[in-house]
Amino acid sequence: MPAAMPELAFSSALSSAALATRYTQVRQQTEAICRPLLPEDTVVQPMLDVSPPKWHLAHTTWFFETFLLQQYQPGYVVHHPDYAFLFNSYYNSLGSRVNRADRGTLSRPALAEVYAYRAAVDTAVHQLLDARANALPASFYELFELGLQHEQQHQELLLTDIKYILSTSPLAPAYQPAKAVAASSAPPVTWLAVPGGVHTVGLQEEGFSFDNELPAHPVYVADFELQNRLVTNAEYLAFVEAGGYQDFRFWMGEGWDLAQREQWQAPLYWVSGPAGWQRFTLQGLQPLELAAPVTHLSFYEADAYAQWAGARLPTEAEWETAARYFQPDVAEGNFQESGLYDTRPLAPTADPARCHQLLGDAWEWTYSAYHAYPGYVRAAGALGEYNGKFMVNQLVLRGGSCATPASHIRLSYRNFFHADKRWQFTGLRLAR
Amino acid sequence: MPAAMPELAFSSALSSAALATRYTQVRQQTEAICRPLLPEDTVVQPMLDVSPPKWHLAHTTWFFETFLLQQYQPGYVVHHPDYAFLFNSYYNSLGSRVNRADRGTLSRPALAEVYAYRAAVDTAVHQLLDARANALPASFYELFELGLQHEQQHQELLLTDIKYILSTSPLAPAYQPAKAVAASSAPPVTWLAVPGGVHTVGLQEEGFSFDNELPAHPVYVADFELQNRLVTNAEYLAFVEAGGYQDFRFWMGEGWDLAQREQWQAPLYWVSGPAGWQRFTLQGLQPLELAAPVTHLSFYEADAYAQWAGARLPTEAEWETAARYFQPDVAEGNFQESGLYDTRPLAPTADPARCHQLLGDAWEWTYSAYHAYPGYVRAAGALGEYNGKFMVNQLVLRGGSCATPASHIRLSYRNFFHADKRWQFTGLRLAR
Amino acid sequence: MPAAMPELAFSSALSSAALATRYTQVRQQTEAICRPLLPEDTVVQPMLDVSPPKWHLAHTTWFFETFLLQQYQPGYVVHHPDYAFLFNSYYNSLGSRVNRADRGTLSRPALAEVYAYRAAVDTAVHQLLDARANALPASFYELFELGLQHEQQHQELLLTDIKYILSTSPLAPAYQPAKAVAASSAPPVTWLAVPGGVHTVGLQEEGFSFDNELPAHPVYVADFELQNRLVTNAEYLAFVEAGGYQDFRFWMGEGWDLAQREQWQAPLYWVSGPAGWQRFTLQGLQPLELAAPVTHLSFYEADAYAQWAGARLPTEAEWETAARYFQPDVAEGNFQESGLYDTRPLAPTADPARCHQLLGDAWEWTYSAYHAYPGYVRAAGALGEYNGKFMVNQLVLRGGSCATPASHIRLSYRNFFHADKRWQFTGLRLAR
């Protein structure tokens, strides 16, 4: 595990000093992610799903200002009266806001003003922690923790949005210098059996979780098998070369129509050139690393690959059952802290009886809709909009990716995207 | 049960003569549904989801021609070489076809030619049944049955599409004369307990089913309660009048955005006028029948109502578990054969311990994604496209409606639509 | 001139009986045009510019009802209170109306009801003419004439809309049996000189004109030359085969972008097949008649052809100057009354010193914007919307077409369409 990784510890259990340290760590990590960017890079929005980095920097700050400072700091005056309009993401409870499609049209406030906003809010949060350390209610600590977890979610989005932003230029600019990873072939695929039965799914540990992981509840799962590692670029390339993008039989209907309309021929960021397949990465254009996990797949592509391979995607209950069965070590995962972003082949000698890459490397598409768990209750007020209102029309992904902070992931963690989204580090693992 | 209802009997068990009779019954019912229409009514397509009745008449015929006559009648020559292009719905396996959005731009072939097409195919099917009665393989009978079930699905679509077509005119034309239904209040709501456990879901009976009902498989369901009848117009009206369409807190985010954009104020077909609420029906504009089940709701509206009512929608596993527990009698349901279409209040004296309206009256939105059952296998060839390629991004509805043929429904029957669709006879029942 | 052609005579000069005869002639001609149609053909709207024939039949009737009966017949009660909403075309003065894009979604009122509407209004108009013959003011006669001219405009639109409607079916149905026209080559092209100077443009004769032809006014025109006949299919085919649709240099920028987006390869209705080029016509699919004038060109195509041919389109002032100089005989023109629709090659021996086809055959695109003439005044009230509000963003076409009634055309007549429109009988003549 990288030395810099902050401990996974729920806020309410920590001292004020420890809270302040943790807060600083998370907030600084966000700025560290943005440090290689030019001001120009921080304002554009080349597609609707992407937000400008400047917006992320401000929105996460607005979150602390709105949910902590305004509620717990008596007499707090907002940094700027227009920022709620500019940096509210989707909370109807908190009033009107910039149309999402227009985030990339706003050059102002300038990047420097956004950093000043961050600094002002950071100062105020530290003052609040210092001054009212003993007077803060339990709800404060929950929101404090939520603010940090929220910021970590945006750290991952920042990395994927930056990747997309840089990818749109024919100059193929690099976000970071290429990092050498030992060339290797992936270990051979094996199928690992997981015993079925009525298993419990959802958060069962101490500590923070999002409300969408609650309540833990029993689910019947039949016996099944799961592959011992993620599908690799080499394996996915075989699908591409076998004409998988030209054969409707493997595809969901809506996926096929979209793939035709958008003329998909391979995963996002794959570029076919005279020197063979390349991928646009955060290190610029690089040769396709065959042993690394395939990423930047939509659900449609992941599912079509599985159909072609004569297998299927796991459900999220299967995935979590397997994860609880194999108990992966988060310290072995390829996470944000490793700084490798999307490029970590396993050692070819990896133990064939172990289940690799369950945590980190790539989010794994499941064949489960993102719905509320039985007994789920939406919170009152604005935070009821955090997760609950998205619980239809999306699919669950599990396990975290190379852009997820290691301290942010859990076996019960539910990520979710629409079936057509490709700009996250999304891959797959086969089940049967 | 109406006298005219055909028996629910799987084709392969019947004699050729009985098959011929059943075929004739189903095919004639389709034409009976279209009989009140003018030629003008049969060509328009006022929204993408609706198909012109002329198209339905031809498409169901093309289905028999393509899957039966072309495969089992040696030397069969298609009725017209362009009809495959014109009347293929969505089978990529069977070649290119008219863009769905353009179905309503085609005045030709004329309605009379489509009826001639129907007659020619009917004659050929009867000849096939007569001549090769003993020489037809089992697969023929499966496809024959599928063709009939397919036509029954289109009978329901015809009724809902006709309703939508007629609704677009300010003249509010009636499809049929109004049918008197005894005025009544609905019986009081009760909550009925259903015991949980690992239950089996999916087809467990003899006879026909679609492949999406297979295989039967165990599902864990917790104890739950279900209301004894469908939500009524009166109950839904209370939600409308309480400002339910103006309060985002009850709504899924995508539903709220859609409702704002489309300015929804009530279910589809509700019209607010000086004399209070009216509904456009197949009998023209009629007063809102308070005791009748609410219909023409999107999932978003059904779900928002449930949130507002402090309850929730059942999952499809819960629904089927309850249905198998209560064993509703199909003969009591309000189906196509009753000809009442959307207007059947229960007797106010209905037994409060019984679960009413599980079959017929209105499709019940569930909070379950329309996904493949565990172990589901897509068929090879064109019929693999019948259901399998739609198994993402939609939600399951259960129980059949007033427009469903009684002989077409089963406890395991899975209907499915996108969350925004409102033109079917879709309602809800609360769970908790 | 065909025997059936009504006399071109301004209404106010005629007796009531003559008016009644003329009214009947025009109204019957509209119905004669629709007689070959099936009811199904009369409701569809395969593109925004096209209106369903049923709509034309009703709208022209609504015009008489609104502008004549409601104003001059005391106590007149409208035929149906919803028809103003349904059949108002674009008069803001006359209230809200069906969205133009939705005209093809309305199956009701039925075609038969529309004919009943026509009959009722016709009866009322005749009664008005009979009963109040001596009491009607001059304004009545102007509106009466306008109603007839308006109906004639819709006769032409009916023919072009019917053509488009039938063209969308792969069955390529024929509106009428093919009419034999003597095969011929076109006469050789010559350039005819027209002397320049300050010429008067606009209506200078007695009788009816639309307000857009007024006032007559002087225009300076330099000496120029005009071709002696319209550009033929053979000539245009040479442009197609020379790669004219693949060479941006000949095209206006917006035209080129459109042609790329819509993948234009030839004029509308041209179909390239194994047997060479064919055209969809009102007689179904027919071989391309090389000596006939090219039609169904957008302005962009006409202009690109002219660029390619090293010439240009005339301005409307040039066209009218030439027409007044050559004084074409309307009786020689190919008009609606000939029933040939788009297919009239000239005799190959046509006099090379005469200017042919100035009237009839095809509307000639000019390179003149459709703007108000100097001194033009919009009428007060609803009729101010008849022409005036369209006087920007369109181009003028001159001379009438094979679908124009001969009695409807004049040397000063200004037709106008946007540069991208192709479904009218639009062609060109070169100038230099």
Added chain:
Amino acid sequence: MPAAMPELAFSSALSSAALATRYTQVRQQTEAICRPLLPEDTVVQPMLDVSPPKWHLAHTTWFFETFLLQQYQPGYVVHHPDYAFLFNSYYNSLGSRVNRADRGTLSRPALAEVYAYRAAVDTAVHQLLDARANALPASFYELFELGLQHEQQHQELLLTDIKYILSTSPLAPAYQPAKAVAASSAPPVTWLAVPGGVHTVGLQEEGFSFDNELPAHPVYVADFELQNRLVTNAEYLAFVEAGGYQDFRFWMGEGWDLAQREQWQAPLYWVSGPAGWQRFTLQGLQPLELAAPVTHLSFYEADAYAQWAGARLPTEAEWETAARYFQPDVAEGNFQESGLYDTRPLAPTADPARCHQLLGDAWEWTYSAYHAYPGYVRAAGALGEYNGKFMVNQLVLRGGSCATPASHIRLSYRNFFHADKRWQFTGLRLAR
């Protein structure tokens, strides 16, 4: 006339040293315009018509590189192989290019790289001027002049695009500090008579012009009257307050539909608040200056105002005839060099017999389509695309604006925009 204004002198008449000076002046002025911007401001594209300032900086440079350096500097190697793709505006002759709608999604090349590109090209141009001073053909000087004039056009676009970019932020940032202008009321309106006849329109002077001003040609113009100054904000406000935006009678049909759809209530940038009407300006939000000319009108609004005022817009021939008759002094105009941008009321004592503001202040919409002059010939090669392919569907504006360089305007200068465009400094003057 401001001291800094470069002389209007055609390049071919100048020495190499004078050319170099002039080149430097123009190029530096572009950069001076961009100096107040943050890097963030230079990348966004809040609407399709606007280009990011960074793009303008690069595109104008690409123009010199492509048309001068690549053609006249033997062995010249382009600065970057991707820049032609990135910075070609619309020249099909010069290959594929970034979709216009995507200009605002490109953060790279960075602003600093674009300035380096400018510097490199400037160095190369100076070297070319130095080294080959006596060896350059006449065509070089024409292209050199065109490059400068082209850059001046983009200077005006830069100012209007910057204004639009800054306007989208609720922070209403100022591009420059407010400049005090003596408060005043406008001089009273008078109507000035201009004698008609056959007048010559188009370039008749020595020196540079765009090809769209050629050839000079006779036009017949009737006697007319023109107002002695531009319409003011006060006059236009009276139209707004009289309900002009709610009364379709004054509007062209397409303008009315657009105004309804976009909910126009006043000119672009007008904001109604508690303190009355304000305007967003390059100095931020400012009170509406009543005596200043109204700007940021579409043609539709200018025309509707004229209709309401019982007058009309002049044609471009009338405008040029009047301008040649009144011979305005460019030195009295409010141009880019004054730095006032959109805010120059005339002295209230202005001579009522003189025609003011014909040059500078605001582009004046004419009621003339932007068409080729009789005898116009498109140049061969890429420069044939400079003007010719736009000569349809747009309207002519005359006289230059407060953002036009004074050295760039001429009496024969033809600017052109679509009727719906509002982001330029566009106003009007009445004719009758």
